[in-house]
Amino acid sequence: MSSNVGLTTPRGSGTSGYVQRNLSQLKPRDNFAPYPKYYESMKHRQRKPDKDILNHDRLREIEVKVFDLRDKLEDEGVEEEEIELQTSALRKKLTAGDDASSKPDRKGQFKPHQVHELAAAKIEESEKLRKALGIGQDYEEGSHWKKQEERLRDGVGDRELEKKRER
Numbered sequence: 001m002s003s004n005v006g007l008t009t010p011r012g013s014g015t016s017g018y019v020q021r022n023l024s025q026l027k028p029r030d031n032f033a034p035y036p037k038y039y040e041s042m043k044h045r046q047r048k049p050d051k052d053i054l055n056h057d058r059l060r061e062i063e064v065k066v067f068d069l070r071d072k073l074e075d076e077g078v079e080e081e082e083i084e085l086q087t088s089a090l091r092k093k094l095t096a097g098d099d100a101s102s103k104p105d106r107k108g109q110f111k112p113h114q115v116h117e118l119a120a121a122k123i124e125e126s127e128k129l130r131k132a133l134g135i136g137q138d139y140e141e142g143s144h145w146k147k148q149e150e151r152l153r154d155g156v157g158d159r160e161l162e163k164k165r166e167r
Contacts, residue, residue, distance in 0.1 A: 046123065049116040057117065062094045 010017030066087050073083045110118045130137075 046126070047115070047119040049119040049123070053116045054120060057114075059095075062091060065094060066091050 007013055007017045069090055070083055070087050
């Protein structure tokens with residue numbers, strides 16, 4: 001055997017003599033932590049949509065509709081000047097009337113590659129929920145617990161607060 005690989009003699013072992021490592025055995029981790037050590041890394045950060053990509057997709061949808069009209073008019077045999085007038089009129093109508101805030105809620109209608117549209121819809125949904133629940137824009141997650149810790153540090157316990165409320 002070369003370089004101490006395998007059995008010294010494969011006779012009677014029922015194998016070819018080649019020995020492999022057991023790759024299915026997991027090695028224990030020395031620095032395993034079930035949760036992040038820093039609270040800041042645990043905070044949820046909402047994905048911000050890219051306004052340029054959203055605008056590009058909106059303009060692309062408009063151009064698709066204009067092209068469909070052009071194709072339909074060409075099949076009908078309309079003159080080129082009339083086609084240009086109708087397509088430019090449609091383009092102006094769609095660009096003037098299309099506003100991102102006037103779109104209906106269509107969060108479930110996005111395709112997997114439309115991550116920016118999905119992020120914008122999620123932000124709108126979160127904003128509606130925040131307004132419905134009466135949560136201020138300056139709300140910080142966990143602020144109630146921070147206020148409670150400050151009261152305990154200042155020496156004001158729960159019993160003292162209850163006495164003040166009773167008066």
